[in-house]
Amino acid sequence: MKRHLLEAADLDRDDATLVLDTAAQIDQALAGREVKKLPTLRGRTVVNLFYEDSTRTRISFELAAKRLSADVINFSAKGSSVSKGESLKDTALTLEAMGADAVVVRHWASGAPHRLAHWVRGSVVNAGDGTHEHPTQALLDAYTIRQRLGRLEGVRVAVVGDVLHSRVARSNVGLLHTLGAEVTLVAPPTLLPVGVGSWPAEVSYDLDAVLPKVDVVMMLRVQAERMNASFFPSAREYSRRYGLDARRMGALHDDAIVMHPGPMNRGMEIAAEVADSARSTIVEQVANGVSTRMAVLYLLLGGSPQ
């Protein structure tokens, strides 16, 4: 494994498989235990550096680090020196001086974790940067798919929604391709980046045509505000053309699953009866997020053979 996890491309097939296998071992080790804690990272310090509010991701990383017995510091940009104008570099040097072994960073700016990695000696884990990547989300998604379907090779995955602004989509396209899955991106053309043609994925504008052919439908959060910038005419039209409702869910084959990275806009990109159906893996994704992030921290900080 590389020292940092900044984007899906940092993981080759062996590394990615190792993370998923390690997460599975962790799940087994903790299954049925009353005290869900491993001593692996005792004495190590993990800093959660969050420049953007994301309670779910922060809690997931915090829990992962704590279950590995690491010391966890939460450094939120709001109400700290950061909001008083301290630069990313100065913050990095501060964390460095405090001896952070790993910095988990969430940032509104694409590439901020790459910059951070230049300035700290510890490992940097990208917990979502701007509209770039969110590699641990892709790992937990891959873990969830493998858990449900038993494999990743050849699995057909539709990623539906605001691909243009989605770090989840970018990481998933990269990682799923690495792991042998076949990705189709489905979105209105306005929500696909110019240049998407160079991605290892198919592109479709027609959700109904894609649904019967896939094993996994991954719905992306779509912000209703996007319609103000004319990405689509109205929330209703978006929902009609690209939302996953019960009727559309009926077009899926029997074993297909429905995923969502959360938080969901029920009624927008996904209907409540779909989100709550037996196909939905949304709650499992949250649980798997903790084990996968444990695996990442374990491999980056303590568990690597070298």
Added chain:
Amino acid sequence: MNAYLIKGARPLGGDPVDILLKDGRIAAIGDSLAATGAEVVEAAGLIALPGLVDLHTHLREPGREDAETVETGSRAAALGGFTAVHAMANTDPVADTAGVVEQVWRLGQEAGLVDVVPVGAVTVGLKGERLAELGAMADSAARVRVFSDDGHCVADPALMRRALEYVKAFDGVVAQHAEEPRLTVGAQMHEGDRSASLGLTGWPAAAEEAIIARDVLLAEHVGARLHVCHVSTAGSVEILRWAKSRGVQVTAEVTPHHLLLTDACAESYDPVFKVNPPLRTDADVEALRAGLADGTIDVVGTDHAPHAVEDKESEWAQARPGMLGLEQALSVVIETMVEPGRLDWAGVADRMSVRPAAIGRLADHGRPLAPGEPANLVLVDATARASVDPAALASRSRNSPYAGRELPGRVVATFLRGVPTVLDGKAQK
């Protein structure tokens, strides 16, 4: 002493000759000149060019003297072989009055390293709302002829039309920063394959091309002079070629960095490569080189844009756009145009001295190397190669995109009206 005898230099790469400079002018050119009392400058093997002229320099003074001053920028210019630079108007306060342009002009005179020629803002405060007092700036001691809101596009088509028309009264030219602002909201880099994967908001080529297309039509309609700053796309070159074929009075500029670097640089997320317009693709670079070679693009303008460390050592989106250029401009042109055989030395003189001086209406620059002409010239060792060390630059800032890159060409001496501003590669003040 005010006489220099340059021995064995090759004017525009031709046969070696001696050049005698006296009292600010070229006194004589010939073989084995002797001049008692003249200081001898050994120049065997060096190329002699007319002093370079930059149409596009940011000197940051007044306002951001921590990033650059007229003096430090002038020194960087002299070391780059320039004898005149046009100082862009986006200072603080903006150079939109006779008072500010005269201040910049005077600071340039005091520094005495290059002729600092102020550019006047087209609109008050660069806001794109109403014309600045263009006539007052033209009539001032700074004798402004180039007007630009550079950094901002004069996006309002009616205002642009009026600006083009108005400056005809004093033979001025509007230098447009071609960027349709509605198409570049939040833009961070060239829109294409790389912006898609890097998750950085794209700056589409069409945002530049649409404005250039509009402006050449306006310039044709009102019979005015238009200069297009920092052309960056293949499509822009095509539009300019078409406009010139119709006889539109349009000139265009390309920066050294757009001749050499591509959007691949953004993959580092190092904001030293963030610039506006952004670095483009290999195909664009090729079209720009071809356009400069065939004259569709008239000049190389540096867009020298110094920035303080804290404005560059940050997240990409947070960083200011712009990069240094004065000290490496000629080297980049040698690397991208001369060494591949696309431009000879006469071509370099034309694109970096003759044409920019003509666009800026500078009478004493861009002149032939001939007896009686002003002694503005530069001596270049074209064979020297060196790695760029930002810490060694004369600019007050360090945001060079060429750090660690080996480039050809070394400016050995620069003369401004017969006085050396650079000798032996060292600034003389």
